[in-house]
Amino acid sequence: MKSFLLAFRYAGLRLLRSKEQMGWCLVFPLLLGTMFYMAFSNLSDSDAFDAIPVAVVLDDSAQSATFQTFLEGMDTEDADAFLDTTFVSEVEALKLLEEKKVDGILYGGANVSLTVSSDMTSAKLNQSILNSFVETYQIHSEALYQIASTHPDKMDDALKTLKKEVSYNTEITYSTGNMDDSTQYFFNLLAMICLYASLAGCQFATENQANLSDLGARKCISPVNKFVSISAGLAANMVVQFVTALICLFYLTFILHIDFGNQFFHILLSLIAGCMAGVSFGFLIGSIGNMSKNMKDAILTGGTLFCCFLSGLMMGNIRIYIEKAAPIVNRLNPAALISDSLYALSIYSSYERYWRNIISLLMISVLFCIGGFLLVRRKKYASL
């Protein structure tokens, strides 16, 4: 136990003294977190519906007044307003459309139609909603016309039905959690921080091998049991990396106010499991004796980035496409497991999925550690 604590202490000190790496491991996620926060500050509102600005041009027909009253009913001052109408002449309406101050022009009166600008690709959904609104008007008019010609005696019943306030749809929700999909970028950022612990794991593995570093040669001739010293070193690396991840979590939660839900201890457990997976992955790759350091670094940094990409660090919805095409990737990718455990905590009230992810992460970590131990065991050097 004493030798374990001693090895633990020195491995921890060694890591803390590599200031450049520690600094970057801390600065890197804080910078990225801030940048995500800035980039997504507007995005969470993008799903929300705002009243659609529209120019209205009325003709001289008798129906114009009815149409105007109908539209005014939709342009209220409250938050539920559907339209933001401006009644103008055709010339002015076209000018407003050209200046992109309105998303479309509604022509009302004897005929109702809609004109939109093909230069406004960013307003496509609003244009579609306007189109759907006009189509509803046209479909209802057509229905009344048909009924008037085929069943004129039933016109009153038809009109009564059309005038009814309807709410056919009942909206339900399967989760009371945070549905803002930009939060998943922060889940992936935390996953990335955990997996970057692999760099420290690799460094530790290199410093344990007599043929790769002077420190390794020194450790090799010491009488401490290799299993004990490596276990202590891995534990120390994990603790230091976990503290780094904790600082980042603190920054994201309390400074940037990212909503990760309120199961704080479960989130910490996710980070511990994530750091274990990161350190053990680095230990496995670092223990491959005859591979150059450059190649090991490339595998770790490139591999980590690739795992995070597949889990949605750059394109948020890629995870669900992978779930459709190759679900096994999401079950084995450590970044996906970390981010999914945080997602499951945030969205679902049951912990079944969360524990499945944590157990998978722990199993992967154990497998990586066993692989690393198998690669470094029983290595003896007569001379170096």
Added chain:
Amino acid sequence: MQVFKAFLNIAKKRLPSISFYFIIFFTLIIFMIRNADANINSNFESTSLDVCVIDEDNSEASDAVTNYLDQIHNLIDLPNDPEIIQDNLYYRYVDYVLIIPEGFSDMLAEGNTSGLYTNVTIPGSANSLFVDQQIDAYTQTMQTYLAASYSLKDAIAATDKSVAERESIHTVSFTADTQDRSNNIFVYYRYLVYILLVLLISGLTPLLVTINAKQVQERTLCSSISTTSRMLQIILGSGCYSFVIWIIFMLAAILFYGKNFFTAYSLYGALNSFVFLLFSASFTVFVSNFAPSATIAHMIANVVSLCNSFLCGVFVPQNMLSDQIVKVSRFLPGYWYTRANDMLGGLCDASFDQKTYFICIGVEFLFAAAFFVASLVASKTQKQDLAN
């Protein structure tokens, strides 16, 4: 050309790790372009959402509603499992889930105006309003026909006829359509800005750090090679490395997009990426002056390329960023690259304008020149430190 040869030798020695990075990022761009929304058409087309209909009624009326939605939207097949539906909604794989309950047909015939459907969607989203509006219009029309004593079959047929009779939307354009909207190559160019920057900083920095190592530099400086010649040879080496990477990505573009690569706008896009390559290379030379280790270089590559991409409209479109962020991102070259590229490919509202395009290219070039000068200054300072 001894320094240049030494540079190539170092590159050769590091070829496995460089190739590994290359393969990773090449795979990334393939994933990116496959996943990207390529919905770029010049004329108005009603937005098609991804809608899932779970029909528990399986009646003539519920089939009619499903068929109607199928005409407008992409119907997605999902099992009726709350967890799967929730995941698909969260990751926006599906925008709207409509559940038609058992007994729908009877409720419709009885003239019920509430509780006919249940939907699961992102609460308060514009997408849900859009689909709700269409379902309400269709259902109310069906009920209107039913109220006028039509049979269910006739009411469905008459509603479908009314839907078919609707007048199409008019579109106007205030600018000559100067964009290459149907060409998806601009989505490829958009992501290339991330790939070029990260690949150059991750791959080239270790080479430059090795050749600029104190002892190697001291040995070279005490030879007959002048510092200018040494510097020029290193720049030549870095230029060759960068150029090879760029050429490979251009060849890949030809492979992916065929003759679409050779359109005038696409070639403008290629020129845009080349000028950005110059910036990436000069920024890499600048970073390498601070002699970071390979892992630190990779972290710098990550921070810089991801910041550049997220803040400048690569992963999040420029029109979705807040005005303040757009103002800040003007100080990053990625903004000018993306602005020119989006303008060429019709990925934004602005139409293509040659003057604006060359302003964008010019600003990118200025960024490249600024970092080139900064690295010369840094290199000179280092030389003075060595002399002291």
